[in-house]
Amino acid sequence: MEEDVVSLLQIGRLIDVQWTLGVAVSSNTCKNINSPFVAMAVKVQDSSGKVVSKSFELSLMEFQSFSRQMKDIATVLETM
Amino acid sequence: MMMRIMHFSFTVVGELCHVAVESLDNGIHVKTQQVLAKKYGLEAETVHQIVDGVLFVFTESSKYSSHIRSILQEMSPVLPQYHDLEWRLDVQLASRCLHHQVEPHIMLKLHTKEGEENKTTIFQMDPVNLVHLTESLEQALEEVKTAHCRRILRNI
Numbered sequence: 001m002e003e004d005v006v007s008l009l010q011i012g013r014l015i016d017v018q019w020t021l022g023v024a025v026s027s028n029t030c031k032n033i034n035s036p037f038v039a040m041a042v043k044v045q046d047s048s049g050k051v052v053s054k055s056f057e058l059s060l061m062e063f064q065s066f067s068r069q070m071k072d073i074a075t076v077l078e079t080m
Numbered sequence: 081m082m083m084r085i086m087h088f089s090f091t092v093v094g095e096l097c098h099v100a101v102e103s104l105d106n107g108i109h110v111k112t113q114q115v116l117a118k119k120y121g122l123e124a125e126t127v128h129q130i131v132d133g134v135l136f137v138f139t140e141s142s143k144y145s146s147h148i149r150s151i152l153q154e155m156s157p158v159l160p161q162y163h164d165l166e167w168r169l170d171v172q173l174a175s176r177c178l179h180h181q182v183e184p185h186i187m188l189k190l191h192t193k194e195g196e197e198n199k200t201t202i203f204q205m206d207p208v209n210l211v212h213l214t215e216s217l218e219q220a221l222e223e224v225k226t227a228h229c230r231r232i233l234r235n236i
Contacts, residue, residue, distance in 0.1 A: 020175040022185070027168035037170075 012044040015051060038063040092120050096127070100134035160192040160199065186210050 018041040024033040041055040058066060088096075099112055108131070117127040141148070165188065172183040186205045191198065205213070223229055 018176050020172050022170045022172040025169040025171055025184075028166050033168070036173075 010047040012046045012052070014042070015045050016043040017041070018043075036060050088120075096130050097134055099127075100131045100138065103131065103135065104138065158195055160194040162190075163193045163198070164191040165189070166191075 020039045021036065022039065023036050026033055037060070038058045039055065040058065041053060043051060043053050045051045095116060099109075099116060102112070103109060110128075113127045113131060114124050116122075117124045167189070168187045170185045170187055172181060172185055174181060184207055186207070188203055188205060190201045190203070192201070193199075224233075
């Protein structure tokens with residue numbers, strides 16, 4: 001049943017999430033950056049069965065917003 | 081002219097072309113043409129016409145040489161060309177698998193051009209690899225300074 005819904009809506013299935021927390025120290029354009037970031041690698045299996053990896057980076061602000069949304073989802077689930 | 085040339089042997093054609101190329105540098109030399117005509121039992125006028133024709137082909141083709149060059153360049157296999165390299169030094173402090181760590185990483189963004197198409201490749205490197213890469217590139221630079229390389233570069 002669940003399989004049918006997934007293939008019908010062409011929604012990928014989340015396989016894995018990896019994260020790292022790091023500090024950008026310096027770059028070719030800026031000697032002292034010293035700003036923290038979160039890098040995430042998301043592995044998703046699409047409806048055709050192919051596993052796709054996508055990695056992206058979030059600034060601290062962006063990550064806080066992202067994590068708040070995840071927590072909001074969890075809260076909604078709890079009240080159901 | 082082409083019809084006439086086709087009746088001659090490779091040796092004769094080669095020598096006719098050779099005379100034509102020489103006259104590009106030294107001007108048309110009637111005496112040389114007469115000697116050549118005598119050698120192969122041809123009429124001096126025929127030799128003159130052929131040399132003239134070959135010269136015409138050379139000068140005409142030189143007008144298009146940049147055009148021809150660009151066409152040939154398009155036909156040759158195109159490798160992506162280096163365009164730019166951006167880097168950033170990061171220190172990894174934690175990951176899902178391992179909290180509390182201090183791991184330096186170098187993030188690199190390589191910009192390449194393939195014809196009109198621009199491509200970027202993002203990859204990460206650890207300091208050991210960076211040192212190895214630097215050493216390897218410096219070795220390549222040293223190689224350019226060697227007598228062997230300099231001789232070849234001089235002759236190109």
